[in-house]
Amino acid sequence: MAADTKGLKENFADAQVSVVDCPDLTQEPFNFPAKGNLAFSTSADLSKGVRGVRVVLQVYDLNTVAKDIELPGAFILGAGAVSSRVLGVNAELIPIVQTKNEKKPAVNGSYIAQINPADKGCLLEKYSSKYSDCEFGLLANLYASEGQPGKVIEVKANGRTGELNFVSCLRQTLEKHYGEKPVGLGGTFIIQKGKAKIHIMPPEFSACPLNTDEDVNNWLKFFEMKAPLICQPVIVSRDPGFDLRLEHTHCFSQHGEGGHYHADTTPEAAQYRGYLLPAETLFRIDRPRDAPRVGRD
Numbered sequence: 001m002a003a004d005t006k007g008l009k010e011n012f013a014d015a016q017v018s019v020v021d022c023p024d025l026t027q028e029p030f031n032f033p034a035k036g037n038l039a040f041s042t043s044a045d046l047s048k049g050v051r052g053v054r055v056v057l058q059v060y061d062l063n064t065v066a067k068d069i070e071l072p073g074a075f076i077l078g079a080g081a082v083s084s085r086v087l088g089v090n091a092e093l094i095p096i097v098q099t100k101n102e103k104k105p106a107v108n109g110s111y112i113a114q115i116n117p118a119d120k121g122c123l124l125e126k127y128s129s130k131y132s133d134c135e136f137g138l139l140a141n142l143y144a145s146e147g148q149p150g151k152v153i154e155v156k157a158n159g160r161t162g163e164l165n166f167v168s169c170l171r172q173t174l175e176k177h178y179g180e181k182p183v184g185l186g187g188t189f190i191i192q193k194g195k196a197k198i199h200i201m202p203p204e205f206s207a208c209p210l211n212t213d214e215d216v217n218n219w220l221k222f223f224e225m226k227a228p229l230i231c232q233p234v235i236v237s238r239d240p241g242f243d244l245r246l247e248h249t250h251c252f253s254q255h256g257e258g259g260h261y262h263a264d265t266t267p268e269a270a271q272y273r274g275y276l277l278p279a280e281t282l283f284r285i286d287r288p289r290d291a292p293r294v295g296r297d
């Protein structure tokens, strides 16, 4: 398959890729919400496309999204923004939700990363410590699976030697191999050692329009956060013409840090271990009429 080690080894000193049984993601350091072994979809067919979603400028409910993508009860991971209607401010959402089905209510294991009003640092909280809904706002890139035990692709990469971050390296490797055929990938990976560049949106929307990447970067708050960081990538190798964001990764930790992943800042120390699976179907919900070309990294 494309995710052999060739592409990774152009960017990392050491890399291994193998197919393994998904580890029990209810255990440390993941603590994902589900009984038993919470693996991803058992599909291993790379050729079918993508199961992911991007939504814009509205309030959404993950239970509704699960129904809309014909996977009620789906286990959803990814990267999005909180509903400012619920929180009253902007914040990064690290969605980890077992959506509701006919028998069971939803289990929301998501995290919120926001700017701490007290010290302007990162405030990472469990969503369920304050809220009981499954809403999000603005946009999200989501990877939905049945959450069943099964095989996943384990990717290990140590010692970054190239310019690409881990997620871009995976995506570009897929793109190189599959060309025009879009391939989606999702799941989780851990930055085990070193530090990473992470952003958090400020609590208030910008007073002036953000027209360029520079505007966006000046508005966002950047941090250097330390490992271990548990990350949730949603990757599409190539845009089939839906104005997709091709890479979007949010992360959390057990030490109070989290947000939107950009790259590690300690290339030599960098150690990544991921459990990923290709997607079967791509869903695009509410494509914006005037899709912005900025703020996609």
Ligand SMILES: [Zn+2]
Residues within 6 Å of the ligand: 079, 080, 092, 248, 249, 250, 260
């Ligand atoms: Zn983000």
